[in-house]
Every structure is written in C-alpha cells, then in structure tokens.
Amino acid sequence: MKILIIGSAGMVGRKLTAALIAGGLPGPIDGLILSDVVETAIPPGAPASTRSVTTDLSKPGAAEALIAEKPGLVFHLAAIVSGEAEADFEKGYRVNFDGTRALFEAIRLEHQKSGYKPKLVFTSSIAVFGEPFPEAIPDDFFHTPLSSYGTQKAMGELLLADYSRRGFFDGIGIRLPTIVVRPGAPNKAASGFFSGILREPLAGNEARLPVGDETRHWFASPRAAVKFLLHAAKLDTSKLGARRNLTMPGLSATVGEEIAALRRAAGDRAVALIRREADPAVAKLVAGWPRNFNAARATALGFQAETTMDEIIAIHLKDELGR
Numbered sequence: 001m002k003i004l005i006i007g008s009a010g011m012v013g014r015k016l017t018a019a020l021i022a023g024g025l026p027g028p029i030d031g032l033i034l035s036d037v038v039e040t041a042i043p044p045g046a047p048a049s050t051r052s053v054t055t056d057l058s059k060p061g062a063a064e065a066l067i068a069e070k071p072g073l074v075f076h077l078a079a080i081v082s083g084e085a086e087a088d089f090e091k092g093y094r095v096n097f098d099g100t101r102a103l104f105e106a107i108r109l110e111h112q113k114s115g116y117k118p119k120l121v122f123t124s125s126i127a128v129f130g131e132p133f134p135e136a137i138p139d140d141f142f143h144t145p146l147s148s149y150g151t152q153k154a155m156g157e158l159l160l161a162d163y164s165r166r167g168f169f170d171g172i173g174i175r176l177p178t179i180v181v182r183p184g185a186p187n188k189a190a191s192g193f194f195s196g197i198l199r200e201p202l203a204g205n206e207a208r209l210p211v212g213d214e215t216r217h218w219f220a221s222p223r224a225a226v227k228f229l230l231h232a233a234k235l236d237t238s239k240l241g242a243r244r245n246l247t248m249p250g251l252s253a254t255v256g257e258e259i260a261a262l263r264r265a266a267g268d269r270a271v272a273l274i275r276r277e278a279d280p281a282v283a284k285l286v287a288g289w290p291r292n293f294n295a296a297r298a299t300a301l302g303f304q305a306e307t308t309m310d311e312i313i314a315i316h317l318k319d320e321l322g323r
Contacts, residue, residue: 002031004066006057006103007077009036011184012123014043015226016075021045024230025073035066036078057099063106070110073233074120074169076103081189082127085149086285096152104159108168120160121232122173124245126218128154129290136294139247146288161244164237172232172240174298177220177250177305180258181316190285194219197255198262198313201270202321210279213256216291220250220305221315231303239301249305251312252292261309265317 003020007013013036020029021043031049034040040052055062057078078099079085085092100122110116127150128143145151157173164171181202182195193210194217200207220228228248237244263271295303306312317323 001025001027001029001072002033002069003029003073003075004033004035004069004071005075005077006035006066007075007079007123008034008040008052009038010077011182011222012179012225012229013040013075013077015222016077016229017046018043019226019230021047024226025233031069033066033069033071056095057103058094063099063102064109066103067106067110067116070114070116070118072118074103074107074118075229075233076100076120076122079123079149079153081187082125082147082149082285083190083192084188085152086147086190087188089148092148092152096149097155100156101159104163104168108163108166111168117167118169119233119237120169120171121229122156122160122171123229124157124173124175125150125153126175126177126247126290126293128157128175131288131290133290133292136292137247137290138294139243139245139297147285157245161242164244165242170237171244172235172237173245174228174232174303175245175247176225176228177218177248179222179225180219180312181320182222183316183320190282191217191289193282194255194258197258197274198316201262201273202266202313202316204273206273206275209255209274209276210282211255211286212278212283213259214254215283215286216252216254217286218250218252218290218293219309219312220248221312223315223319224248224250224305228303228305235301246298246301246303247293247295249295249299249303250293251306251309253309258309261313264310265313
C-alpha cells in the first residue's frame with residue numbers, strides 16, 4: 001500500500017512515520033509520500049520509494065498533485081494550531097478549512113474519473129464542542145465550537161461524513177485530546193502551557209502558567225495519539241455507520257493534578273520552576289474548552305489511552321529524555 005501523510009513534519013506526523021516504518025500496520029508499504037509546508041526529513045529505514053513533498057495544501061493544484069499517485073491510505077494531520085487560528089482568522093480558514101476541502105475535492109474528482117477510493121484518517125479536535133457542558137461529554141453532544149479553530153475542525157468533520165456517505169472515500173475522523181507531554185519547542189497552541197509546565201521543568205527550565213490550578217482538561221500522550229491513528233487506519237468503518245467522527249479516550253485532569261504528578265516524578269525543585277503569570281485572554285479561551293468525555297464508543301472499538309498523569313510523564317521521560 002502507498003501511504004500519504006499530510007502534515008508529516010509536525011510532531012505527530014514524524015512519530016506516525018516512524019511507527020509506520022517500524023511495522024505499525026499489517027502488510028508491506030509500497031511507498032510513503034511525506035507532505036508539509038516545510039521539508040520533511042526522510043527517516044532511516046523508510047522504503048526506497050519514500051519522498052518528501054513541500055507544498056501548501058490550500059494552494060491551487062497542490063491537493064491534485066498529491067492524489068495523482070493514488071495512495072491507498074491518507075492521513076490528514078495538517079492544520080495550524082488553535083492560538084494561531086484565533087489570531088489570524090484568514091490563515092486559519094485557508095489552512096484548516098480550504099485545505100481540507102481541496103483535499104476532499106481532489107479525491108472526489110479522481111474517484112469520478114477512475115473509481116479511486118482511499119481510506120482517509122482525519123485528525124479533528126475536542127474543540128468542536130463548546131459550553132455549556134454535561135459532566136462528561138458523549139460523542140453525540142451537539143457541536144457549538146467557541147473558537148475559529150474548533151469551527152474549522154467541525155466543518156471538516158461534516159465534510160468527511162458527507163464525502164464518505166457519497167462513497168468518494170472511506171473516512172474516519174478522530175478527535176484528539178490535548179497532547180501532553182508535547183516534545184520540542186513551545187508552539188502557538190493556546191493549550192501549549194499544559195505541556196510546558198511538565199516539559200520545561202523536567203528539562204531544568206522555567207515554565208509559564210497562565211491559568212489557575214483548578215483548570216481541568218482532557219489529555220493523552222503523543223504515543224497514544226500515534227496508536228489512535230494506526231488503529232483508525234485498520235478499523236472496519238462499517239462499524240461506524242453514518243457517525244464517522246469519534247472522540248478519542250483520554251485522561252481528565254486539572255493543572256493542579258499535573259503539578260502533583262510532576263512533583264512525584266521530579267520533586268519540589270522541578271515544581272519551583274513553574275512561574276505563575278495570569279493571562280486573562282488565555283484563561284477566557286480555555287474556560288470555554290471541554291474538560292471531560294465519555295469516550296465509550298471509541299473504547300468499545302478498541303481505542304486506548306493512558307489513565308493517569310504519572311503514566312503520561314513516564315512516557316515522556318522514556319520516549320523523549322531516555323530515562
């Protein structure tokens with residue numbers, strides 16, 4: 001099978017590529033197409049036919065060029081993050097919505113010409129939901145996103161369901177929890193501090209905390225995110241019916257519980273590196289985000305995530321810091 005990863009240079013994209021090369025899916029890989037707006041380094045062990053394509057999915061002709069080789073499996077991970085989508089309205093819609101629709105349209109047109117029908121895995125977000133929330137949000141809770149990013153992802157979900165219903169591709173959308181501990185440098189995601197208050201102190205650096213300890217959110221590790229993607233790629237989508245989008249399992253925890261787990265892992269010295277610096281704008285944005293989910297549907301279909309913050313920190317220590 002030939003596999004296309006759009007958004008391959010990002011953290012999840014790189015980890016997904018490595019997992020595929022390591023045999024994360026059954027059967028041989030005939031080739032990998034790694035696409036992003038920046039060049040993606042081809043990792044060791046990749047199939048000889050693997051190539052990196054630097055392109056912007058929202059530009060005219062870009063999606064058609066990627067689909068021309070008719071990959072049997074497409075992972076659509078590309079998006080700008082929540083904070084950037086909120087700060088730059090036009091860019092958010094161009095990348096997160098126009099790019100997604102361009103991809104879906106390119107597949108539809110190729111389907112009409114040749115019968116091409118790939119499996120497509122789309123990464124959505126829990127930001128498609130907005131308050132007021134029940135105690136635990138079920139899959140069928142109504143979409144009332146309170147950010148441009150959430151709105152863009154919600155529209156992507158609707159398109160995915162409709163294009164799948166029409167038979168243009170076999171799609172599945174997975175709503176990712178906030179990924180912690182996210183390795184690397186801080187990004188523009190409004191949720192970035194959730195990782196920062198763990199990642200930076202564990203590396204001996206200061207971290208900024210813009211919200212209170214009572215702030216609760218929904219988390220999973222990078223390792224779990226990759227497993228979600230691989231499981232979605234293998235899943236028999238006839239089990240989904242018309243409801244093609246799933247909320248992934250995760251861990252509901254407060255900032256205070258994150259800090260307590262950090263103390264257990266690295267002691268008071270690490271916790272002392274957290275600098276409390278209230279940011280009303282971030283606090284207001286985060287206050288409208290969902291905090292807890294009932295992911296029974298995804299769990300019944302075999303998706304799994306961590307159940308404690310201690311486990312999430314241990315995964316970061318092992319996978320990123322080698323300890």
